[in-house]
Each structure stands twice: as structure tokens, then as C-alpha cells.
Amino acid sequence: MKGGVQQMLPVELLPEVAASSPWCLRWQQRRHSWRHVRDGGFDARRYAVDVMAEAEPAKSFVLAHHYASSYPPVSVQFGLYDTVDGARRLCGVATFGVPATTAVLTNPLPELTPYTESLVCSRFVLLDECPGNAESWFLARCFDQLLTRGVRGIVTFADPVPRRTASGKLVMPGHVGTIYAATNALYAGRATARTLKLLPDGTVFDDRAAQKIRRQEQGHRYAEARLLALGAPPRPSGHPPSIWLREALAAIGARNMRHRGNHRFVWPLGRNQRERDQVALGLPPQWPYPKVPDLDPALR
Template sequence: MSAYEQSPLDLGAVCQRWRNHRHSWRPADEGGFNPTRYRVHEMPNDLVHTARAFVLTHHYSRSWPPVRFAYGLIDTAAPPAGRLVGVLTLGIPTQAAVLTSVFSRLTPYEESLELNRLVLLDDVPANAETWAQARAFRLAAARGIRGIVAHSDPEPRTRLTAHGPETIFPGHYGTIYQAKGMDYLGKTRPRRQTLLPDGSVLHDRAMSKIRNNERGRGGVERRLVALGARPREAGEPGRAWLMEALHAVGAQGVRHGGLHRYAAYIGPRTGRRLAVTSYPYPKADQGGAAA
């Protein structure tokens, strides 16, 4: 996700940007963002594949989560009729409790969603994040969404290259959500996760699709084959193949200290306080890009 962050080089307040899975920084005080030049549009079903391709091309995670609504940031000054320069998505988290634990009176997936991707290209001027997020939330509220949960990952992520480890994500602590006035709900529980050599996470749900021969396992298998695993043979047990594939690609099990968690009501409920306890906002020295 893109956010105002403190850079690893202690350059001060900066905005994180992306291109081809590589992050870069723009000073938050650089100026130059002209809101009259940009528009935020909900991307209809026939254009969701465009949003998906954009996220897969540029976001460090190299993945597309379950999405209900995708919003595109359009640079109207780019010929011939505007250019897609950012994507924000609202979707379905791994379990309903992510939503119901915060918005107990909202129907999960129908009235509450997770902000699960936000990525802007490196030529978008600083301070566009909050502007784009506010307009996406306004469009979501018009569709009946009343609550949003968002997470930020404070732990850096690296990938292996021919020249050694390369940082592809320095970690962030959610300053964009703080700027939007979202409530901070603390960190999620620490957990174990499986890191692949390209720096992406292979989630437990993805691995269970292979183990149990579930629908959608093909994409997960192709992802591992692209990293060096042999193709799975017809009829081969998924559990055994997965163990071999993880070893072949050099996957690592690591401990993750938890995500920063934010939430807010939107639409007519904007400004309403959450029933759950909120905490002071975390800063860089509490886990983030400068930690």
C-alpha cells in the first residue's frame, strides 16, 4: 500500500510510490499535486482486469486479493483520454471476523470491507493518496458501504537477487490512514508466514488450495513453478508436491510481529466513534520504514 512514510534513509516525511514492484519516494512537502488534473472512478466489471494487471505489475506483493470494488486514479492530462496511474481496492479479508470484530452491527462484505490494495505510480505528485482515498470512500458509501478496515505492515520485506538481498518494501505504519482520521486499533496477533524468494508471501489459504485440490490452486502452482518448482503431475497428491515445491524454491517460514490495524465509518456514519478501543497512532520509531 502507498502511504506517507519515513524513509529508511531518514529523508523526512515522504510519500511512497511504486513501479514494476520497486518502491521510490517523493517528499511530502514537494507540492505540485493539482486535484483538477485527476479523477477517481469506480472500475466496472469489464475493466477490473485492467486494475488487476496494474496491481500485479506494480505492487510489491505481486498478488490480487478478493476484490469487491476497484477504483482507478486517472491522470486526465495524459493523452489520449487519460491514463491509469493508481488503483485502490476494497475487498474481502481472510475471515469475516476481521470486519465483525470492529463493525458488529454491519453486515460483513455487504456493508463493511477491507482496504486491501493502494498503489500509485512514481510520477504521481505527493499528497495524492489522501485525496484519492477520500473520493474512493465517497464512491463506496454511495454503494452502501459503511465501514472500512485497513492494515499496514511495519516489517520490511526483501527478495533474493544475483547481487544479494534487495529491499522491495521497507515497511510502513499507516500514516495515510492517520491523515484520513481513521481510528487505530493496535496490532494484529504475531504469526508465522511463508516468504518466497521474490519477497512475496504465500498465504496459508493459498497453500490449502493445493493441499486440498481446491478451485484456484492452478494459479498458486504456476506461481511456484515460475520460481523454480517442477510442474505438478496429474493425480499427484497436493500436500507432497507442495512440500517439495517450497523446498525447491527456497521458501522460508518467518515470524511476523503483526500488522497495524485501522478502521473508520464512512458515508452517513462518517465521524461516528467505533465501539472498540482505539489507541494513539504509531510512529516510525514504533515499527515502520524508519524503525
Template sequence: MQHLPVRPDVQRCQRWRGGRASYRPAREVIDTERFEVVPLSESDAKAFVGQHHYSHSYPAARFRAGLVSHHWGRRARLEGVAVFSQPMNQLAGPRHAGLPPARVVELGRFVLLDETAANAETFFLARAFAELRVALPKVGACLAYSDPVPRASLGGEIVFPGHYGCIYQAASGGAYLGRATARTLLLTPDGRVVSARTLSKLRNDERGAAYAYRQLRDAGAPARRPGEDGAAYLDRALADGGFRRQRHPGNHLYLFPVGGPAARRRLAREIGRGHPYPKGVDRPYVEC
């Protein structure tokens, strides 16, 4: 996957197709009369995200919304998916929004096709929030993370350009809360991230260890030896399989009040205007 560096003053909007990123000029305008945002089934959302998002992975969804286009002479077409998921960290809701975990969701995936005009993001996100309020009226806040650290394959090919949350800054009502927790990433030879939970399952031979093993094998890890326990195999695989570690300073974190009008106003007062917005990724690759 190639991504060419652009000048810092040029903003472009990221799109996806078949797991590959592309970019559209930020000043494009969509014809909103030709689009609608609707609740989406789990199967349709999962298939779209699995096909087009670079990670080919799908989070634990609580609600899904789809961006559907209606162009003259063409059948209705799904052009984008927003997945509101259970936050990975159950303490994130209480810590950042002052709400119990059940009342907080995370924007786990936000994917639009490469043919969709640039400003579709803000149109789609605002209406996806409206659909979320109808479907899950007790949810009071949505967390949205943007990962500003580009990643490359062993061959130097940029497989993830990084993004600083331009669309979250353009959306109304949100606040930037700073960086999430710093951590160290484990990268496969092709530049993908292996989650800490995947490693834990395999190291401890927990339920799901077989799936974790297949993930590592698909990424180029050696085969497990007969009788080799999970911990010993993992140490050997990470040493011999071309895996790398990369320090990560933490994702950017945005918070959006999404409850009823009174609840949104109250939470907005509590979080205030947040910190100044970041204006670039952590390396010279710019995405919007």
C-alpha cells in the same frame, strides 16, 4: 528491487511502476484542479494493479475508484487505483466495527504511479471514500492494513520495505486499532509471500490446486513427481525449493467510518480515538 534506508525523521511517499517501488518527498503538493476521482471498471482496475503493484495480485473487489489526471496538452491518464475488497477474515467486521460482514470493506489495494506528487494519497483516499458511499451506501466501515515488516530476497535485496500507515494517519476520521493477528510467513526465494490458502489448496488437492502449483513452480519449486499427492509434494517443495519462514508480529490495523454522516459519527464515538499511532516499520526502513 532496491530500497535504500532513510533517516527516521525523513518521510517519503511510496509509489509504484511495473511492480517496483520508488519514493517521493512527502512535502510535494499536487494541483487538485488537474485531478478527479471516478468509479472504475473491474477490468481497468485489475489491469492497473496487476501491472504496477509489487504483488501483481488482485483482491475480491466490491468497488474500485481511479485517480485520473487532466494535464494540458495530454490525454486523461489513470494515475492511481483504490480497490475496496471483501475482508479476508469475515469476523473482522463484527470484531472491529461491530457491523455484519456485508457492511464492511477492506482497502485491499491502494496504488499510485511514481509520477504522482506526494500528497495525492490523502486527496485520493478522501474522494475514494466519497465514491464508495455513493456506490455502496450500506457499507459502514472500511478496514485498512499496513504491513510494517520488510522482506528481502535470498540475495539480500529488499523487495518490500514495509510501511506503517502514514497516509491512514493523515486521513481524517480514522482510528488506529493496534496489530492484527501475528503469524508466520512463507517466503519465496525472491521474497514474496505465499498465502496459507494457496498452500492449503495444493496440500489437499482442492479446486485451484493447479494454479497454486504453477505459483510455486514460478517461484522456483521443483516439479511434481508422477503419482505424488499434494501433501507429499508440498513438504518436498518447501524443503528443497529455497523457501523460508519469517515470523510476523501482525499488520497495523486502521478503521474508517464511511457510512452516512450520522452513522459515521456513531461509529466514531464507539471506536474512540484508538491507540497511539506507530511511527516506524519493524526494521530500519521508513516509508510513508
């Protein structure tokens, strides 16, 4: 990492949560809850799935309820609506879009054109009121509509590492992979291991946000505002952005967190199994699905 940011921050090692489980994760105002798959109770007649033509209200919904409190670049977003009593109330959002690099898509799906024939599922969040089997139905409806747009492959990731605030409050218990196993996603191993910058509120300050600040690219004001809201001092006029970033992260007590890499899953899309089998894979499927948490490196 350039600029010496990594060396200035303390390192935190956290245990991981199993990436496959019978429990479904739900969110409400960034607070998690659980639904067990055996509970069922999902009635498809009550729900509808539609493309959300504008970023709003999808963005506001994700920012309000998803633990990451961020909205990545999106090509298409879908809303899950509760239509009981003739009303339409948004209760879930799924976003598909552009990853940080094309390799995220071309490594597992080498013969598909990235950003058009292949996308990354970057956010998938349902409110805690949604029944236990709502995810698979919602995701299947999204895939049907993506297929009509020419999308033939989806990549997504499960993050098994918990997130805590600086005071120790658990804000993200670890992303379980139940929905991926239940919808027959192919497990394609772990993504690249990396070091994350964890902010005091438990959210991750990603490398792209840091780059925007250093280079003063579009979006840098939003990234800077996140740090200012956590107590970072304003950047003095003429002060180099890269130096201010290093000082701001240290001032608010940001931590480095070692991460072995997210679990990666791939869905080849097609109208039938023959069409799905025609989608070439660049990474061999692995079996079984990951179920055992990583050993905490601090305990080795």
C-alpha cells in the same frame, strides 16, 4: 500449520519500519520510491476517480506495480486517472473487498454487515509520478462513492516489515502509515501475529494459496504456477498435493518469516462527524499512531 510445512523451512527475522512517517510510498513495476508530503504539487483539476466495472485493467495494474504481485478478492475497484490534455491514463488503483475471514471486519466493526456495510481496503497503489498529496484526495473520492453504496466502515492494514529476495535485494521497504494518519483513520492495534512463508523473490505465499493447492480448489493452478516459475518440480501424476507443496517450498528455498502482526486502521464512514460517530467500534482506538520500529527479535 498442517502438513509439516513450517518445520521444514528456515526462519528469517527482519526489522520493521515505522508505521507513521512524512514519506509517501510509490510504486513502478514493483520498485518503490518516495515522495515527501511537504512537496505537495497535487492539482485536483488534473485527476479523476472512477469505479472500474471490470477487474481489468485494475488487476494488471496491481500485478505489475504492487510489491505483493497478487490481486485479492475484490468487491469494487477504483481508478485514479490523469486527464491532462484530455487523455485518461491510469496512474493509481484502490481495491476494496473481502478478507480471508469475516472476523477481520466484525472485530473492529461489530454492528456492520461484513462484505456489504464493511469492506477491507486490500490494495492501494499509486505510480511514482503522482504528487505527494495524491493519496488523501484519491482515498476521499473512493470513500464518497463507497458511502453511496451503503458502505459505513473500512478496515486496512499497514505492514511495517521489509521484504527481501533470497539474494538480499530489498523489494518492499516496509509499509508506512502516513496516509492513514493524514486521513484520520483510527488506529486499532496490531492484527494477529503469524508466520509467513516468504518465497525467493520476496513475495509472500499466503495460507489461502497453500490451502487451494492442498484441497485442489479453484485457483490452485495459479498458486502452483507461482512455485513452478521459481523452480519447483512439476507434481507427478497421483502425487498427493499436500506432500508436493511441502517438497516444492523446500526445493525453491522458501523461508519462514516471523511477523508480529500488521498495524490495523479503521475508517468509519459518514456524511458528517455525527454519522461517523454512530458507527460502533469493537476495538478501542489507540493513540498515538505507531511511529517506532519494533526491535529486531534477533538483537534482543
